[in-house]
Amino acid sequence: MQTLAIRGGHILRSDMTVTEADVLVDREAGDIVEIGAELGGDDELDADGCLVMPGLVNAHTHVAMTLLRGHADDKPLESWLREDIWPVEAALEPEDIEAGAALGALEMIKSGTTAFADMYFEIDRTADVVDRAGLRAVLGHGAISAGKDDAAARADIEESVEMARRLDGAADGRISTAVMPHSLTTVTPELLELAADEASEAGVPVHYHANETVDEVAPIVEERGQRPLEWARDLGMCRESDFFAHGVHLDEAEIDLLARRGTGVVHCPASNMKLASGMAPVQRLLDAGVVVGLGTDGAASNNDLDLFDELRDAAMLGKLAADDASAVAAPDAVRMATAGGADALGLNAGRIEAGAAGDLAVIDLDAPHLTPRHDLVSHLAYAARGSDVRHTICDGEVLMRDREVLTLDESAVMERASARAHDLLDRAGV
Amino acid sequence: MQTLAIRGGHILRSDMTVTEADVLVDREAGDIVEIGAELGGDDELDADGCLVMPGLVNAHTHVAMTLLRGHADDKPLESWLREDIWPVEAALEPEDIEAGAALGALEMIKSGTTAFADMYFEIDRTADVVDRAGLRAVLGHGAISAGKDDAAARADIEESVEMARRLDGAADGRISTAVMPHSLTTVTPELLELAADEASEAGVPVHYHANETVDEVAPIVEERGQRPLEWARDLGMCRESDFFAHGVHLDEAEIDLLARRGTGVVHCPASNMKLASGMAPVQRLLDAGVVVGLGTDGAASNNDLDLFDELRDAAMLGKLAADDASAVAAPDAVRMATAGGADALGLNAGRIEAGAAGDLAVIDLDAPHLTPRHDLVSHLAYAARGSDVRHTICDGEVLMRDREVLTLDESAVMERASARAHDLLDRAGV
Numbered sequence: 006m007q008t009l010a011i012r013g014g015h016i017l018r019s020d021m022t023v024t025e026a027d028v029l030v031d032r033e034a035g036d037i038v039e040i041g042a043e044l045g046g047d048d049e050l051d052a053d054g055c056l057v058m059p060g061l062v063n064a065h066t067h068v069a070m071t072l073l074r075g076h077a078d079d080k081p082l083e084s085w086l087r088e089d090i091w092p093v094e095a096a097l098e099p100e101d102i103e104a105g106a107a108l109g110a111l112e113m114i115k116s117g118t119t120a121f122a123d124m125y126f127e128i129d130r131t132a133d134v135v136d137r138a139g140l141r142a143v144l145g146h147g148a149i150s151a152g153k154d155d156a157a158a159r160a161d162i163e164e165s166v167e168m169a170r171r172l173d174g175a176a177d178g179r180i181s182t183a184v185m186p187h188s189l190t191t192v193t194p195e196l197l198e199l200a201a202d203e204a205s206e207a208g209v210p211v212h213y214h215a216n217e218t219v220d221e222v223a224p225i226v227e228e229r230g231q232r233p234l235e236w237a238r239d240l241g242m243c244r245e246s247d248f249f250a251h252g253v254h255l256d257e258a259e260i261d262l263l264a265r266r267g268t269g270v271v272h273c274p275a276s277n278m279k280l281a282s283g284m285a286p287v288q289r290l291l292d293a294g295v296v297v298g299l300g301t302d303g304a305a306s307n308n309d310l311d312l313f314d315e316l317r318d319a320a321m322l323g324k325l326a327a328d329d330a331s332a333v334a335a336p337d338a339v340r341m342a343t344a345g346g347a348d349a350l351g352l353n354a355g356r357i358e359a360g361a362a363g364d365l366a367v368i369d370l371d372a373p374h375l376t377p378r379h380d381l382v383s384h385l386a387y388a389a390r391g392s393d394v395r396h397t398i399c400d401g402e403v404l405m406r407d408r409e410v411l412t413l414d415e416s417a418v419m420e421r422a423s424a425r426a427h428d429l430l431d432r433a434g435v
Numbered sequence: 436m437q438t439l440a441i442r443g444g445h446i447l448r449s450d451m452t453v454t455e456a457d458v459l460v461d462r463e464a465g466d467i468v469e470i471g472a473e474l475g476g477d478d479e480l481d482a483d484g485c486l487v488m489p490g491l492v493n494a495h496t497h498v499a500m501t502l503l504r505g506h507a508d509d510k511p512l513e514s515w516l517r518e519d520i521w522p523v524e525a526a527l528e529p530e531d532i533e534a535g536a537a538l539g540a541l542e543m544i545k546s547g548t549t550a551f552a553d554m555y556f557e558i559d560r561t562a563d564v565v566d567r568a569g570l571r572a573v574l575g576h577g578a579i580s581a582g583k584d585d586a587a588a589r590a591d592i593e594e595s596v597e598m599a600r601r602l603d604g605a606a607d608g609r610i611s612t613a614v615m616p617h618s619l620t621t622v623t624p625e626l627l628e629l630a631a632d633e634a635s636e637a638g639v640p641v642h643y644h645a646n647e648t649v650d651e652v653a654p655i656v657e658e659r660g661q662r663p664l665e666w667a668r669d670l671g672m673c674r675e676s677d678f679f680a681h682g683v684h685l686d687e688a689e690i691d692l693l694a695r696r697g698t699g700v701v702h703c704p705a706s707n708m709k710l711a712s713g714m715a716p717v718q719r720l721l722d723a724g725v726v727v728g729l730g731t732d733g734a735a736s737n738n739d740l741d742l743f744d745e746l747r748d749a750a751m752l753g754k755l756a757a758d759d760a761s762a763v764a765a766p767d768a769v770r771m772a773t774a775g776g777a778d779a780l781g782l783n784a785g786r787i788e789a790g791a792a793g794d795l796a797v798i799d800l801d802a803p804h805l806t807p808r809h810d811l812v813s814h815l816a817y818a819a820r821g822s823d824v825r826h827t828i829c830d831g832e833v834l835m836r837d838r839e840v841l842t843l844d845e846s847a848v849m850e851r852a853s854a855r856a857h858d859l860l861d862r863a864g865v
Contacts, residue, residue, distance in 0.1 A: 074806070075813035079750075079764035112803040278751035279817070281760040308817035309804040314747075320509075321708035321748075330711040334509035373542040374739040374821075376504070376849045377856035383505035387709070387738035391804075392822035419806045426807035 007032040009401055010046030013053040014367060015381060019344065019356040021336035023381050028057055030363035035178075035400035037363050050396050050403065052367045056381050058339075059355045060119025060364035060399060061312040062346025065212075065250040065271040065300025067125045067147075069097075069105030071112065072426040073305040076435075082218065082280045089435065090305060094126070096433035101425050102127040103134060108422035109310055110138040111413050116311040116391025117366030119399040122248070122271070122300070122350050124185045124212060128168055136176040139404045139412045141364060143350045144172055145185030145212055148200070150192045162186060162196045166203040173209060179400055181209070181351065183248075188214035189233050190221050194240070201241030210246040210351060213237075216259070217251035218282050234259040234268075243268045248349040250300055251276075252290070253283040260286070264293040269349025272341065274318035276302035284326035287319060287333050287341075298346030311391035316342045320386045335386035363401035368393050437462040439831055440476030443483040444797060445811060449774065449786040451766035453811050458487060460793035465608075465830035467793050480826050480833065482797045486811050488769075489785045490549025490794035490829060491742040492776025495642075495680040495701040495730025497555045497577075499527075499535030501542065502856040503735040506865075512648065512710045519865065520735060524556070526863035531855050532557040533564060538852035539740055540568040541843050546741040546821025547796030549829040552678070552701070552730070552780050554615045554642060558598055566606040569834045569842045571794060573780045574602055575615030575642055578630070580622045592616060592626045596633040603639060609830055611639070611781065613678075618644035619663050620651050624670070631671030640676040640781060643667075646689070647681035648712050664689040664698075673698045678779040680730055681706075682720070683713040690716070694723040699779025702771065704748035706732035714756035717749060717763050717771075728776030741821035746772045750816045765816035793831035798823050 011028040018024060027044035030037055077089030102125065113121060120141035123131055128144045135142045146165040150158035162184075169182040184204035186192040192200070192213075204211045216222055216233050225233045235258070237243050243262065248269030255263075263270060272285050290297050299315040301307050307314075316338050323333025347355030354362035368389060375384050375393065397405040404412050441458040448454060457474035460467055507519035532555065543551060550571035553561055558574045565572045576595040580588035592614075599612040614634035616622040622630070622643075634641045646652055646663050655663045665688070667673050673692065678699030685693075693700060702715050720727050729745040731737050737744075746768050753763025777785030777792075784792035798819060805814050805823065827835040834842050 071803075072807065073809075074804075074818065075808075075810040078810070078813045078817065079754075079761050081760045085760070108803055108806060115803060275751065278755050279760065281754040281758055281762070284755065308813065311804060311820075317744075318751075321705065324509075324711040325708050325714065328711055330511045330515070330709065331509050332711070371849075373501075373538055373545060373845070373849060374504075374741060376538060377502065377853040378505075379503075379856070379860070380505040380508070383508045383738065387508065388504065390741075390820050390822065392820065415803070419801070419803060423807040426809070430809070 008038065008046035009398070009403065010044050010049045011052050011057055011365065011367065012049055013051065014055045014057040016040060016357055017056060017058040019358055021339065021382055028357060028365065030398065030401045032401040035363050037357060037359055037361050039359055040357060050367065050406065054371055055395055056368040056370055057357065058366050058368060058385065059343040059357055060366050060397065061117050061342050062298060062350065062355055063113060063118045063121035063301050063310060063312050064248070064298030064346040064349050065273055065302060066121055066123055066310060067303035068109035068121065068123045068131060069102045069125055070303030070305045071108040071310070072101060072105040072422060072429055074308045076305060076430065092435055093429060093433040096429060097126060099127045099130050101429050103130040104422045104425040106131040106134040107413060107418045109304070110134050110140055111410060111415060111418050112310045113140065114138065114397050114404045114410050115394065116313060117394035117397055118310065118312050119364035119366065119397060120347065120350065120352055120354055122212060128172065132172050132175055132180055135180055137412060139399050139402050141179045141352065141354065141399055143181050143183055145169060145183040147185050147187050148192065149187040150196055158193060158196055162200050165200065166207065169204065169209045170207050183210040183212040185212045189225060189237060197240045197242065205241065210248060211242045212247070213242065213249045214251055215249040216254045219254055222254045232256055232259050234262055238262060246351055250302070253277050253285045255286060260289055260293045260295060263295045267296060269296040269298060271298045271300040271349060272319055273300045273302040274322045275314055276306040278322065279306050284322055286326055287323040288327040291337055296345060296348045297341050298349035299341050312342055313390045316386055335383045338386045339382055363398060365398040366394050367396040369395040438468065438476035439828070439833065440474045440479045441482050441487055441795065441797065442479055443481065444485045444487040446470060446787055447486060447488040449788055451769065451812055453486070458787060458795065460828065460831045462831040465793050467787060467789055467791050469789055470787060480797065480836065484801055485825055486798040486800055487787065488796050488798060488815065489773040489787055490796050490827065491547050491772050492728060492780065492785055493543060493548045493551040493731055493740060493742050494678070494728030494776040494779050495703055495732060496551055496553055496740060497733035498539035498551065498553045498561060499532045499555055500733030500735045501538040501740070502531060502535040502852060502859055504738045506735060506860065522865055523859060523863040526859060527556060529557045529560050531859050533560040534852045534855040536561040536564040537843060537848045539734070540564050540570055541840060541845060541848050542740045543570065544568065544827050544834045544840050545824065546743060547824035547827055548740065548742050549794035549796065549827060550777065550780065550782055550784055552642060558602065562602050562605055562610055565610055567842060569829050569832050571609045571782065571784065571829055573611050573613055575599060575613040577615050577617050578622065579617040580626055588623060588626055592630050595630065596637065599634070599639045600637050613640040613642040615642045619655060619667060627670045627672065635671065640678060641672045642677070643672065643679045644681055645679040646684045649684055652684045662686055662689050664692055668692060676781055680732070683707050683715045685716060690719055690723045690725060693725045697726060699726040699728060701728045701730040701779060702749055703730045703732040704752045705744055706736040708752065709736050714752055716756055717753040718757040721767055726775060726778045727771050728779035729771050742772055743820045746816055765813045768816045769812055793828060795828040796824050797826040799825040
């Protein structure tokens with residue numbers, strides 16, 4: 006057994022208490038072996054005066070959209086998609102996906118995220134990046150019917166299924182997959198049902214967007230006489246393994262349904278604010294026992310992939326949504342960013358426990374904004390940011406040591422992403 | 436003339452365009468002399484590949500409350516104040532104020548803030564810190580009637596007036612002052628009027644909290660048959676020089692009044708979210724032409740003093756408040772964080788123009804989360820954070836060079852603040 010010992014830190018435990026201990030990780034199995042005193046390893050990481058927490062889980066993103074960071078801000082959702090995003094996405098080449106995914110992977114490693122769920126195109130290229138970067142990911146081809154004829158729409162869903170089958174277990178098991186029909190309104194009912202059936206057959210989750218805007222909920226209710234998630238349930242898309250992004254506009258019956266079924270909700274507070282979609286009822290979801298993770302969504306509606314922002318936004322916006330300053334308390338926000346996201350994605354991660362994945366972020370506490378230290382969980386929710394991450398470990402391997410990323414060439418990744426991004430906008434003619 | 440040249444950067448101009456240029460600052464006068472090509476100086480700062488922006492203005496804080504960062508989160512405003520904050524504040528000693536102010540000054544310098552407005556106690560101590568740290572500040576003694584007999588309440592207002600007269604112009608003119616009655620509901624009407632009269636006499640602004648919560652607005656409306664700011668106007672507290680914090684709950688008549696009078700509003704989005712106070716109508720204020728700045732409020736309700744968070748929160752929350760993704764666009768948010776705050780505080784700062792104060796922040800753009808560079812103003816609003824600041828300059832002097840703070844001893848400041856913070860809670864018995 007080749008081991009890695011993280012020495013001398015304050016350890017954030019699953020119950021959100023903090024204790025001083027070392028953490029020993031099995032580098033071959035990629036799991037946490039032991040938490041205790043004076044643990045030596047074949048390799049060691051200094052965590053003296055640091056907080057060791059589970060690696061953060063970005064449970065919904067479109068990672069290659071880092072290429073569009075800052076390309077078109079401050080626009081209403083519909084015209085933003087039609088005028089600024091879709092024309093550019095139509096011009097995307099596989100090399101763009103690779104360049105954008107590498108930029109996103111670099112950004113996530115630098116801000117302590119160790120696992121992410123990605124819905125996009127050309128996911129073979131994203132899978133290559135995940136493999137190289139050393140991250141963990143749930144990948145899926147985002148299939149959409151809008152703008153396609155029946156055959157093309159069906160082929161798109163079939164591609165999502167084929168990709169999910171083929172890539173599941175790639176990158177030494179760090180990649181798992183899902184069938185990813187884009188949303189309840191942008192894929193035809195027949196194809197949503199097909200996606201759910203095929204996912205069930207393949208033994209993988211379905212991941213989709215749902216209940217993001219009022220404009221998307223209303224027509225479903227009117228046309229079907231059902232709330233969107235009741236309809237999704239009837240289509241077979243609310244299984245325990247399934248997870249969807251947003252859930253901004255939910256009624257009590259839908260919340261009950263999610264709680265009973267164990268379907269995961271990925272809360273994307275920054276995206277919901279930036280696109281003026283609304284405030285998700287996060288405290289009500291937590292009260293009901295729903296599995297809730299956090300996601301950045303794509304960089305075009307965020308504009309970064311630093312999950313510490315979402316952690317803070319979730320705690321902050323959850324209070325406004327509940328009209329209660331005690332709602333979405335710091336430990337709940339931290340739990341959503343770690344164990345909650347891992348649970349939604351079906352990963353044995355997000356907790357510092359023997360047997361859980363060796364996915365960790367080590368936070369440097371020696372900073373004015375993290376002084377004094379009355380409450381370290383509060384600091385994670387309200388004061389820490391991605392730049393405070395000192396080391397990032399995934400699957401037992403060190404991806405960043407003392408802020409130096411070991412698996413990717415930072416300058417080369419940034420340079421290539423810049424070049425591809427500017428070329429992409431030129432090609433798209435926007 | 437001793438000069439400082441900031442060389443090779445992208446300069447954020449007052450009209451929110453970006454041009455490549457050098458900036459020359461007169462270190463003695465503390466002003467910007469020239470923006471142009473190939474400007475040499477007696478001292479030089481490398482800004483190659485960086486964005487040079489006006490130093491950020493934190494237009495409302497209680498800086499020494501950094502000692503209470505993370506002490507009591509996730510509580511409703513009333514019980515939070517009564518059980519967690521006021522008992523601790525009652526135990527504050529002058530040395531605590533100095534230690535907390537130094538920690539806050541350090542944090543602000545490290546995140547590019549060059550000027551702040553502070554309402555608190557023992558402001559002589561804060562003034563000493565401002566002098567030493569090299570920052571610019573508008574300081575005032577926060578006077579409160581609640582819990583005091585008439586004589587003590589009057590003495591408190593008189594102290595605020597006396598401090599404002601005595602400290603105005605301190606620290607080589609970097610300190611200006613205001614008379615600071617705490618709020619429209621925590622100071623008696625007679626003493627509010629006295630504060631306004633004395634401020635007018637002394638030629639300084641009045642700064643106060645107003646229209647923060649629904650619970651605070653309702654009784655004023657009921658008792659006086661006037662909106663709070665109409666009443667404040669009648670008391671003499673809505674002059675052009677005056678500025679108040681929050682303005683969450685405002686009606687159209689109040690917005691008109693503020694626009695006509697030129698009274699400044701300091702928007703504190705993080706505090707308003709964390710205390711579930713509500714969403715300020717920022718786009719409506721901007722549309723009406725009201726002077727709007729941004730503030731962190733105290734670290735106990737934020738929990739940091741990084742104004743880049745407020746910048747992002749203002750842009751994000753402003754969209755939700757307006758139910759419009761095009762509201763509070765990036766340039767407007769950046770303007771509030773710089774020129775808007777400076778205007779509210781009556782400072783000739785917040786703009787990179789010849790004759791304006793030599794208060795600057797130099798942002799390192801060589802980072803994954805600031806790649807690609809489609810739009811640098813967007814990056815400032817949505818992706819940058821305080822840790823991206825490379826150099827901080829105030830009044831023509833370099834306060835931080837290559838992330839090393841030159842005016843304060845970082846370790847000593849953090850150590851002293853930690854010790855005082857823990858001792859303070861022990862003394863307060865909480």
